[in-house]
Amino acid sequence: MCIVLLSTAHPRYALIIIDNRDEYVLRPTTQPYWWTHGPSGNRILSSRDLYRRERGTWMGFNQDGRFAVLTNFRESALDDPDKSLGTVMSRGVIVNEWLGAPPSESLDDFVPRVMTSGTFKGVGGFSLICGDLRGMSEAKGMRAASILSNRCDSVDQVPRICGTRGTTVSLSNTIYSSASTWPKVNLGEELMENTINEAVKQDWDEDTLTENLFSVLDHDTMPRDPDRTLAEFRDLLRTSIFIPPFNNQESQKCMEDAKRRGREENLPQFETAPEDDESKDGDDLEPKEAFLQGAYGTQRQTIILVDWDGNVTYKERALWDAHGNALKRGEADVVKKFHIGDTTN
Template identity: 55%
Template sequence: MCIALVTTAHPKYALIVLDNRDEYVLRPTSRPYWWTHRASGHKILSARDLYRRERGTWLGVGQDGRFAVLTNYRESSEDDPEHPISGVRSRGGMVTAWLGAPAEEGLDDFVHRMLESRMVKGVGGFSLICGDLKRRADDRIEPLAIVSNRSDHPDMVPRIGGERGKVWGLSNSIFTDPPEWPKIKKGKKLLEDAIREAVDKDFSEDELTEKLFAVLDDDTLPLTTGMTFTEFLDSLRESVFIPAFSDEEGKKDMAEAVQSGKAKAAFDEIEDDSEVEERPEAAHFFMKGAYGTQRQTILLFDWDGNITYKERALWDAHGNQIERGKGDVQHKFAVPRSDK
């Protein structure tokens, strides 16, 4: 169960975003790289899911300053065609729908198009935090929208990020549904404390980044001896970080992956934007094995438009755990300002 934390509390940064991607650790996923959206031509920086044909993502930022991060949630009814448990289309395509939207389309227009055209239907449950980081003036950024399958009208779409000194959190539930999960309460408190310490001690960017990764590493998952996989899934709302877990069958799957290197080709660095054929036979393999926090991402956006995008991989191509920091990838670039 992923978590996204967003804050405007640091005076040097217009926005800071933290994200844990919780997934089957063998699910084939690229590292962050620059790629070109086929329809719009926009340059986008993100990791990409190589399992689904859409090559979607859970978090990305455009060269033009557009930003989006997605969390999913599991629908409860198999008999509700409006909100399917597992959609025909990938949730990750919702992120690229915003990042690849026409340049002239503003956030409000995008929200209306998503809901009125029913683009949010036909996919599994999701919440999409999206916005335009280049739109900043008077020490503020344009508020971010949170679009979900449950937003039937644009007026129902929450907005965050327009206030300074705030922290917001989202996991695998609907943003407007109280009460907050324990992992969200803990994550927000840890982030508030981390920002306060960073400001008081005037941390460098590297020091701040490591402090933020420590927030994402907070592990309070109540593991018990003999816990089943179902019991493990039920406990995921308790902890910011999800240590990899597998039952006895999953342990065999992980050992097989390590031994045979089945995941290697899927994790190879992408060299182009050629289409990837979806291979149904891979579904059973990548939906087995260990489940836990697979990737961690920190996004820093300062008032001058400079973006630092840092992703930490916790597992290698063969299902082996990576020492903290050894699987880091970092990109830095700047986006233009627009005060309109």
């Protein structure tokens, strides 16, 4: 189960975002790159899911400084058939709804539009953190971000976060109003606040700060029990920030088959990014049905730093390659740096 933490507590940065993506490690996913959102022409920086035709993502930025992060949560069709887990549309496209919105549409316009349009009906449970860093300054601060969910029935139920300095908030695979009942959320906020406080005290440079934020994402409190069942594993996902891979006999065979195929066919270490637009429907993609049978755990980690001059550092760390081979920390890091408003990306 994923976790995202956002903080406005570091005086040098308008916003810091850190994120663990917990997923089946064989789920085919690109590394982060700039691509063009077909309907709007917006340039978006994100990794993209290659399993679903929509090629969605769990987090990203656009060139104008809009950002979005998605977490999902389990729910039953008995709760609400329109919000059930059986999805026609991939939740990954919800991020692109905000990142691909026209520049003239503010967050205050976007929130009621999507809540009343039926865009999210038939999509599994989710929370979408969306914000806009345009026009921020050290004197004015940044505008508050919103947390949309298909468990919100009206605009006045949408929480606003990060609109004041010195705050740290976190969200995992539940709605925001229940986030504090999850041990990993409370622990994550505490560790991130401690890390930022130490960074300010010691005047850490960006590289030192980044590696210490990765240490927060690496914090692992999962008990080691080789006989643990899948149900027991799922119950423990609320407790640990980092999720070590869960493997049973069936999933281990799937992982070994993926590794063998990668070696024998000399396949690339990572999936190739799709063409640079959203017009393709995915028919060119090779079927990837087997990924749901592999190991499950923390697959990707991301650190995003945004300073007061609008400079963004976007660093993603892959922990597994496309064939289920574990990677050493830092072996497959991708770093993208850009300036908000720069149209050359």
